[in-house]
Amino acid sequence: MTPTDDAIVFRGLHKTFGRGNERVKVLDGVDLSVQRGQFVTVIGPSGCGKTTLLRLAAGLVEPDAGSVSLFGASVADATAEKRIGFVPQAPALLPWRTVLDNVLLPLQVNRKVPSSKAAPDAVELLTALGLGDALQRRPRELSGGMQQRVAIARAFVFDPPVLLMDEPFAAVDELTRESLRHSLLTIWQASGKTVLFVTHSVTEAVALSDVVVVMSANTHGIQRVIPIDLPRPRDDLVETTPEFLALERELRLELRKGSK
Amino acid sequence: MSRKPLRIGAWLPPAIALAVFVLLWQLYADHHPYVAPKLSKVLSELDSHPRLFARNAWTTLEEALVGAGAGMGVAFALALVMFYVRVIERALLPLAVVLNVTPLVAIAPALVVAFGFGMTPKYVIASLLVFFPFLVNALAGLRDVDPEALDLVATLHASRAEVLWRLRLPSSLPYLFAAGRICMPLSLVGAVVAEFVAAGEAKGLGTLVVTAASLGDLGTVYAAVVVLAVLGVAMFGAVVALQRLVLGRYRPSVGARRG
Ligand SMILES: Nc1ncnc2c1ncn2[C@@H]1O[C@H](COP(=O)(O)OP(=O)(O)OP(=O)(O)O)[C@@H](O)[C@H]1O
Numbered sequence: 001m002t003p004t005d006d007a008i009v010f011r012g013l014h015k016t017f018g019r020g021n022e023r024v025k026v027l028d029g030v031d032l033s034v035q036r037g038q039f040v041t042v043i044g045p046s047g048c049g050k051t052t053l054l055r056l057a058a059g060l061v062e063p064d065a066g067s068v069s070l071f072g073a074s075v076a077d078a079t080a081e082k083r084i085g086f087v088p089q090a091p092a093l094l095p096w097r098t099v100l101d102n103v104l105l106p107l108q109v110n111r112k113v114p115s116s117k118a119a120p121d122a123v124e125l126l127t128a129l130g131l132g133d134a135l136q137r138r139p140r141e142l143s144g145g146m147q148q149r150v151a152i153a154r155a156f157v158f159d160p161p162v163l164l165m166d167e168p169f170a171a172v173d174e175l176t177r178e179s180l181r182h183s184l185l186t187i188w189q190a191s192g193k194t195v196l197f198v199t200h201s202v203t204e205a206v207a208l209s210d211v212v213v214v215m216s217a218n219t220h221g222i223q224r225v226i227p228i229d230l231p232r233p234r235d236d237l238v239e240t241t242p243e244f245l246a247l248e249r250e251l252r253l254e255l256r257k258g259s260k
Numbered sequence: 261m262s263r264k265p266l267r268i269g270a271w272l273p274p275a276i277a278l279a280v281f282v283l284l285w286q287l288y289a290d291h292h293p294y295v296a297p298k299l300s301k302v303l304s305e306l307d308s309h310p311r312l313f314a315r316n317a318w319t320t321l322e323e324a325l326v327g328a329g330a331g332m333g334v335a336f337a338l339a340l341v342m343f344y345v346r347v348i349e350r351a352l353l354p355l356a357v358v359l360n361v362t363p364l365v366a367i368a369p370a371l372v373v374a375f376g377f378g379m380t381p382k383y384v385i386a387s388l389l390v391f392f393p394f395l396v397n398a399l400a401g402l403r404d405v406d407p408e409a410l411d412l413v414a415t416l417h418a419s420r421a422e423v424l425w426r427l428r429l430p431s432s433l434p435y436l437f438a439a440g441r442i443c444m445p446l447s448l449v450g451a452v453v454a455e456f457v458a459a460g461e462a463k464g465l466g467t468l469v470v471t472a473a474s475l476g477d478l479g480t481v482y483a484a485v486v487v488l489a490v491l492g493v494a495m496f497g498a499v500v501a502l503q504r505l506v507l508g509r510y511r512p513s514v515g516a517r518r519g
Pocket residue numbers: 017018024026044045046047048049050051052053
């Protein structure tokens with residue numbers, strides 16, 4: 001494996017928030033490499049630092065020690081080149097813009113970066129995500145699940161090689177989650193993007209990922225890395241296979257260990 | 261999307277209140293003609309001198325609008341500077357607070373000394389009165405941006421100007437309109453007070469009020485007050501109409517802070 005196969009590399013990361021008595025140690029020596037084209041999920045108990053890890057990769061938080069690199073370059077270079085598609089936990093849509101205009105936002109800022117040849121058409125993208133009839137609607141006219149689809153389209157529209165997603169499906173019901181996860185899998189599969197995805201859902205982690213990273217609140221670091229060797233493309237049927245259920249069980253047990 | 265027709269429950273209570281008010285006024289005016297003129301007299305003043313009231317209303321309206329425009333414009337520019345340069349905010353905000361609790365109309369005579377009896381002191385007073393409420397609301401509006409949306413554009417390396425144009429200005433619009441609804445009537449107050457002090461120009465509804473009062477002509481005084489009320493309502497209504505046009509129905513409304 002050559003170094004260039006690594007899309008995202010976290011090396012010796014340390015991060016503490018606050019001062020004095022208020023100090024909260026969040027990450028204490030995190031090393032992780034995400035290979036190009038991989039779908040990697042981070043899971044762990046609340047407060048273990050998943051969001052912090054993602055925000056470090058997005059350049060929204062600076063590490064106290066250690067480094068993050070994307071395709072061998074710094075995070076600052078990656079954002080300047082618009083190489084990161086960020087999907088925050090709340091969809092963060094602009095209420096005064098239509099669905100289509102919200103999706104187009106990344107193309108309208110930082111225009112120094114030439115737009116990608118392979119960039120998908122916004123309308124086609126929204127149609128593929130089931131929002132073809134909602135192009136001119138306002139965010140507040142949409143359900144939570146539809147808003148998340150818009151946020152996903154917005155992350156894909158400028159064709160960034162990396163997607164960082166923070167519990168994007170946390171706020172929707174189980175059925176909508178399932179359908180969102182399959183929409184995401186479908187458009188991701190064709191795109192070849194590298195994804196770092198944070199979730200609390202064991203099923204989601206196994207269904208989506210090539211690799212699941214379990215983080216621990218006790219050690220402030222990575223507890224275990226579990227490869228998910230399920231065939232792709234995956235459909236909803238995969239979630240009923242014995243292999244899938246066995247992986248879910250393994251992951252659940254691992255999580256239980258880390259939350260003591 | 262059609263607007264709901266005004267239901268009886270909406271207009272009847274204020275209509276009754278108005279009728280009661282008119283009745284009480286009339287009863288009182290019958291016995292105290294030098295305190296409250298009869299409404300018929302007020303109306304006949306308006307009816308017999310429409311030109312006089314229109315001309316003076318126009319002058320006062322112009323003073324208020326120019327003053328409000330200048331005051332809001334300067335306040336917004338200063339809000340931008342204060343937002344981006346913290347030191348300036350820390351230096352100037354306390355001064356602005358002092359300015360706000362000072363009854364600014366008290367400096368009207370000094371302004372007349374400085375600028376004479378022309379329009380300038382009227383513009384200045386009107387703009388001073390709208391300045392602080394607009395400044396405070398503009399600052400609040402520039403700050404009130406969805407933090408996750410800010411994170412998102414930060415990952416795209418958006419420039420400050422892009423963040424201002426794409427996020428902060430649109431987010432601040434509801435605050436600016438709310439401030440406008442407060443500032444429009446305030447500017448009218450400023451214009452009228454300035455006219456009280458500098459009546460020499462012999463124009464404007466404030467001047468008309470002072471002159472008529474000195475002659476004991478209460479009918480004209482109250483007729484001018486009625487015209488001022490109409491102006492105030494019209495200015496307020498214009499802001500609301502513009503807000504509807506610009507913001508449509510998709511923005512949640514935001515309550516303005518009073519300076
Ligand atoms: N900007 C900040 N300032 C101070 N403390 C912070 C900040 N960001 C995160 N923390 C703290 O760091 C710890 C880890 O937070 P983080 O959001 O990374 O956890 P998480 O694993 O994403 O949790 P959850 O699953 O609840 O989203 C928490 O204790 C949190 O309070």
